[in-house]
Structure formats: structure tokens, C-alpha cells
Amino acid sequence: MTTVAAYAAPAAKAPLERTTIERREVGEHDVLIDIKFAGICHSDIHQVREGWGEAIFPMVPGHEIAGVVEAVGPGVTKFKAGDRVGVGCLVDSCRECENCEAGLEQHCLKGSVGTYNAVGYDGEPTYGGYAQKVVVAEDFTVRIPDGLALDVAAPLLCAGITTYSPLKHWGAAPGKKVAVIGLGGLGHMGVKIAHAMGAEVTVLSQSLRKKDDGLRLGADHYYATSDEKTFQHLAGSFDLILSTVSAPLDFGSYLGLLKTGGALVNVGAPEEPIALNLFSLIGGNKTLAGSMIGGIQETQEMLDFCAEHGLGAEIEVIAASEVNEAYERVLASDVRYRFVIDTATI
Template identity: 70%
Template sequence: MVIANARAAFSPEGPFQTTTIERRNLEPHDVLIEIKYAGICHSDIHTVRGDWGPVNYPLVPGHEIAGIVSQVGSGVKKYAIGDRVGVGCMVDSCGECHNCHQGEEQYCLNGMTGTYGAIDKYGQHTQGGYSTHIVVTEDFVVRIPDALDLDVAAPLLCAGITTYSPLRHWGAAPGKQVAVVGFGGLGHMAVKIAHAMGAEVTVLSQSLKKREDGLQLGADHYYATNDPETFKALAGSFDLIVNTVSAKIDINAYLSLLALDGTLVNVGAPSEPLDVNVFSLLGHRRSFAGSMIGGIRETQEMLDFCAEHGIAPEIETIAADRIDEAWERVLASDVRYRFVIDIGTMGNA
């Protein structure tokens, strides 16, 4: 058993405290990873603060994990000590249902096991990447290409795959008009990936304060949604809209921007319901859909795609003692565009 140093939330209000957690002894197909970097996701905040349901405290969040294999079980075939690897939002699934057999473990019919805040097959509460080590079965570990530094690779394990998956599934490609709602941690990755896929990309953000960044990172157009003229000018324009915002917005207004057979996909997960008028869908045969992360196979595909196209998130690296500050800045939209924790600063409990 490995004792890992960690930062945990002991209540919804925080602050984070230094602690230790136990990682299980390696089973034959387990991999022990020394975590080097862990990204901060808005989902971490929602989960710890109880927005999505009851929480078992203390909780170590973090599902954007990049590190080095430091030990392998006796039956591991995919990885060796010293390999550069990552772990995303899930660490297990049943492996037996139709969805798992299709490589869509994130939609496991028996429930995938989240990297933190879940109960694993051993009956233990899972703890995430704000820690120095993690043990994961090899089938839920992905390989980080040499072309990606570990610090920028970490956010790809959530922000990258969360946007890559719907863009790939709904066919972002040359000749397609794609809009991205929100230009934060998820939004800026959606822009980079959609641009690399060849689509014409439009950012729909509350204001124009990040317009220069958006255009520099791959957007062809950038509009402010606080201007009512935006919705008039862009009515019926888009084949695909990816909504990355985790707050309640007027979905019907955004549905009006879809062209014939267009789809609006929600990847942001607000804590309150969104109101949809069915007449917003009936006109022009529009669709309103949702998407989580990708499966392990697609996550590896995404990492390879990003390495091939030189895609990396814009990050700000912080020490472990600045997590609380970083969370407050995430809530204030004061980050460009993803915080990454240097786990080497974790220290001892």
C-alpha cells in the first residue's frame, strides 16, 4: 500500500487541507502512477461544493492527471516503469455491457467509476489527482505522446476530451460552421480542436474582452452574447454549437442559431435545469443533445490528435498551497485558461 500526500476538502466551504491518503496494493493489472501535474476543472468545484449531490468528505478532487509510471502489477502488458501516462475522469467500468464493448466506457450501463467521489469495486471511496500517487487498472490509463509536455497534457484528460468527443461525433470538418459558447477552460480547447478539424469556428461569449485571444487561438469570428443583435445576425447559421458554459443560459435563444438539421450539444453541466421550448427544436429539425467525456480509446485518439496538430491548452501552473485561490479565480472567470497544479509542490502532511 502506498501512502500519498494530498490536498483534500473537508467541507463544501473548504479550505483545502494537507493530508495523506492510502492507495491500494497493486492487483496484477494495476499501474502505480507518480503524479506530476493535475489540472483544476470546474467540475471539481461543483462536486466538492455539493452542487451535483451528496459528498463524502474528506474528498481529494482532480481528474486531469499526468505523471510517470513508477510500478506495475505482475500482469500489466500495456505500460512499463518510466512511461508517461495520464488518467482522466474515470478509473473503471463494468467492462461487460454493450457500451463498454463499444469502447464507450463513460456510458457504462452499470455505471463507470469516477476518478474521485465514487465507490470502486473494492467498496472504497475514490480519491483524485490532487495527490502524489494514484493506482489505476491499466485499461483506464492512457499514454501521453512525447510531443506533449506533462503540464499541458493534464487538462486534455478532461477539457480536451470533453470537447473533442462531441466535435468528432457530430462531424466538425471542413465546410462545417461550428460555434462555441463560452471561452474558458473548455471553450478555448473546443476552438483549438474545431479549428484543427477544419471547421469554420465562431466564439459566442458574454463580452468581447477575450476576442483577441479567441482569434489568435483559432476562432474565425467572435461575438458578444450580451448584444441582442448577435442573435439576429447569426440566426440559422450553425451546423453545430458546443455549449461549454456551466451556468444557466437561454437555450432557446441559442437553438435559434442552428441551421437545418443543426445540433446544440451541452457539455457544460449547470446545477439547475435548463428550459427548452419544443418549438425551438421543431423549426428546422434542430436537435438538443448532451455529451460527457470520451471512452478510453477516443481519449487516446484525442491525445494523439493534439500531439499531431500541436494543440495544447493555455495554462497557469500553480503550487499546491494556491488551490483555494485558484478556485476563487475560476469562479470569477479570472484564468486564461486552465490552472494546473505542480504536484511536486505538494509536500508532506
């Protein structure tokens, strides 16, 4: 075991504090990563505060990890010391079920293992990226292309793949009209990626406060959802709507913005249940769907796509000591658009 410094929440809703954790020894097919940057995802806040249910403490959050390979096990063939790599939301799965074999490790039928707040197949809890180093199986490690700086690449390991996967699956492309609900950590990457895929992109946000940013990031149009006229003006407009917000919405109203046969895909995960009148789905043969990150192969594909198109996250780099303040600022929508921890400050 190797002792490394980390930032952890000792209990639910408690402030994060500096501590030390144990990382396993590098096994046959493991990669030891010197973490350089770790993104702060809204999911981290949900889990630290047990918004999604009972959690495991102490908790070291962080599933947007970018770093450099320090050492590899003797059986590793994909990576070597010095390689630039990333780790996203998963660190293991059974690798044998039909979903794993199809590259859908996030939907492993035995149960995928999260990067933190999870228990591995060895029975030990997992600890995330708010730390100096991590040991991960090579099969759950991805290569960060040279065209992406590590700091702007870190958020792609969650925010990037979470938006890339549904945009690709639901056909964002030239000739398609795509709306992104929310211009935050997820939404700003959704705008960038949908634009790069060639779609006509509209941002639907509570206000016009971030309009200039939205247009700069690739949106063609920007509307305030607080204005009732927006829903009248845009009725029946979109082939695809991607909802990135983590608060309950009036999905009936948003479904009214879809064309016949359109889809509203939700990647935000509100803590509260929603109510839905099913007539808003039946009329127009519409789809209300969900999407959860992506598999390892698709995550690598996303990174390559982002490098090809020059897409990195819009970030604010912070010291680890600022993490609790950063959490409050995320909840206040006071970040444009992703906090990234410089792990050298841990």
C-alpha cells in the same frame, strides 16, 4: 497500502487542505503513477461544494492527471516504468456490458467509477489527482505522446476529451460552421480542436474581452452574446454549436442560430434546471443534445490528435497551496485558461 500526501476538502464547501491518503497496493493489472501535474476542472468545484448533490468526504479532487509510471503489476502489458501517462475522469467500469464493449465506458450500464468522489467496485472511495501518486488499472490509463508536455497535457484528460468527442461525433470538419459558447477551460480547447478539424469556428462569449485570445487560438469570428444584434446577425448560421458553460442559458435563442437540421450540444453542467420552449426545436428539425467525456480508446485518440496538431491547453501552473485561491479565480473567470497544480509542491 501506501501513504501519500494530497490536498483534500474535509467537508462540503470547506477549504482544501494538505493531508495524507492511502493508495492500494499495485495489483496484477495496476499501474502506479508518480503524478506530476493535475488540472483544476470546474467539475472539481461543483463537487467540493456539493453543487451536483451529496458528495463523499474527505474528497481529493482531480481528474486531469499527467505523470510517469513508477511501477506496474506483473500482468501489465501496455506500460512500463518511465512511461508518460495520463488518467482522466474514469478509473473503472464493468468492462462487460454493451457500452463498455463499444468503447463507451463512461456510459457503463453497471455504473462507471469516477476518479474521485465515487465508490469503486471494491467498496472503497476513490481519491483523485491532487496527490503525489495514484494506482490505476492499466485499462484506464492512457499514454501521453512525446509531442505533448505533461503540464499542458493534463487538462486534455477532461477538457480535451469533453470537447473532442462531441466535435467528432457531430461532424466538425471542413465546410462546417461550428460555434463554441464560452471561452474558458473547456471552450478554449473546443476552439483549438474544431479549428484543427478544419471547421469554420465562431466564439460566442458574453463580451469581447477575450476576442484577441479567441482569434489567436483558432477562431475565425468572435461575437458578444450580450449584444442582441448578435442573435439577429447569426440567425440560421451554424451546423453545430457546442455549449461549454456551466450556467443556465436561454437555449431557445441559441437554437435560433442553427441551420435546419443543426445540433446544439451541451457539455457544460449547470447546477440549476433549464426551461425550454419545444417549438425552438421543432422548427428546423433541430437537435439539443448532451455529451459526457469519452471512452478510453477515444481519449487516447484525442491525445494523439492533439500531439499531431500541437494542441496543448493554455495553462497557469500553481503550487498546491494556491488551490483555494484558484477555485475563487475560476468562479470569477480569472484564469486563461486552466489552472494546473505542480504536484511536487504538495
